[in-house]
Amino acid sequence: MKIAVYGANGYQGKLVLTELARRGIETVLAGRDIARLEKAASAVGLPGTERRVADTSDHEALVNAFRGCDGVINCAGPFTSSGEAVVRAAIATGCHYVDTSGEQLYVKKVFDTFASEARNAGVTVVPAANDGCVPVDLMAHLLADRLEPVEEIISTHVVVGGGGMSRGSLRSVVETIDAIKAGGLTYDDGGWRSGTPARHAAITLPGRSEATPVMAFPVSEVVTIPRHIRVRHVQGLTEAALADRLNTPLTPEIIESLPEGPDEDSRRTQRFTYVLDATGTDGRRARGIVQGPDTYGTTAVIAVESARRLIADPADPGVLAPAQAYDPTAFLDFLIPHGIQWTIEDAPAT
Template sequence: MKLAIYGANGYQGKLIVTEATRSAEVILVGRDAARLREAAATIGLPEADVRPAAADDHDALVAAFREADAVINCAGPFTPTGAAVVRAAIAAGRHYVDTAGEQSYLKEIFDTFGAAAEAVGVTVVPAANDACVPADLVAGLLAERLGPLEEISSIHVITGGGGPSRGSLRSVIESMDLIKAGGLGYDGGAWRVGIPARHTSIILPGGSEAVPVAKFPLCEVVTIPRHVQVRHVEGLAEAALSARLSVPLDPAIIAGLPEGPTEEDRRTQRFTYVIDAVATDGRHGRGVVQGPDTYGTTAVIAVESARRLAANPAKPGVLAPGQAYDPAGFLDSLLPHGVHWTIEVGGDFGVASLDVRR
């Protein structure tokens, strides 16, 4: 199997290349040949296949992607350039995933490329990152157990890990207006900004005190309603994180920051993603995904996403993770990487445990 990795010289890109080489051949694609070769040497792949291609060079992208079985795009921010890479992957007839976390970009890909991908038999799964994939898959499993849902709330809490990468901060700039507005919510069959939050605090697994949360533009708000029968979906993050990311960022300052957190910082990071569901009959369910190192976990999930599409193609089109992959099977593939998941149903989220992964 061969994977083309666009943006391979970036912080997230190098992590993905390293992960991909455990099970596949790689093609390193990006706009600067010298930086690609430098990245390849840093990773320990001095003879790597390097294909320079800017995002606006459609023919060069198509030529590079045709040499692979699937494409992974990790060149953020995605809002200005991601659609061009998706278009090239479809033109090359290759399955596509990306690591985007920009909610408006994600909705654009679903709204724009479904018919084109279907026409050539290509599957596109955007937002194949540490949060959207497991949250979307867990939401699907909750719906299987609870039936039609009144609401789903997805809540992100991240501790430790040093600062974000430069690429992540540039993506924040692209999403600043949406972050300040609380992001898109889903209600009554439509996505829109300005839907009031139904929850302002959460008691985390193992905790006893409520943690303040605020609306936040999470990608799973866009993906979950595409395969789950639900009336209302909202994304929430710890209020302190939302407040920090709502402060305007100076691009010149970002340019002077480290490329990303150190390996030691990443080892100290922990994430908890809670997916709370309420069925139309009033029953409650909770899914929890916990693990280390958001950047390392994103690399694992992006590679696993592309590998699965190449080995066992899903139906063509732009799909949510829950439409493209077996939920429990995919989640279980993350266990060796320290990512654990649980699902419980009951009035207090613990009365009846239906499925547990430790």
């Protein structure tokens, strides 16, 4: 099994390289700058690993970079501006594709643009193979098994500690700031709409006695969940306290002056909690919770396992949500030794 990592020299790319090496998977480092790729190869202790240079403006170069590989993990963000070229080249080369994107509109665009191309090529594409979308989408499927037909699914993301975002994540935030401020897409009655107000003003989060004020937030699973669940409304939320931080001006110069991303000690102190509240059309309710440390390290584990499973245990070709590509319980249980806990419990009916 051979996997190409595009954007291999970035902060997330290097974590993915380290995880591929730990799993003993043959790797090709791909990106647009040979010197940066060489530096990354040395930094992660893989100085002899194959490097291939390709710019996203050069389809043939990308295809050549992926030739002979079974899969591509794309870590080159912001994805809104460069991601589609990498998906197109992976499909043209016959490589299964996953990426670490959290840019909701980009994730939707991959579904809208590449479904038949991927199907015709016999390739499976799973965008947003990250710490949030994969476990939450898988849990949503298990919740729906209990409740379907489902009236509403609300996914609330909270991350505390951890030394902040990487420079790449901040660039993704800047590139999509208007969509973030508008609360992103909400799924309502068969279609996606932007600008829908938060369906709830506050949510009681695990371990907190008081309800936390929340606001609408563009999580990727709003795009993936309705592809495998009969549901009327899906919305993402986060703590309303984030709104102030979104108004902090962030210029390219400010981002460049910051560290590449949180160091290992900071990452260890980080804790994410993703809460999924589902309500059946009959008023029955259930809650799924996934919690763990280190969003970037967890994303590396999830992106590698997502690509590995597509190659070792092929899913249907096309652009798929995580729960369409993987067995939900098996994948969630795979994450437990990596410090991730997941639970599903019934909640009082409304």
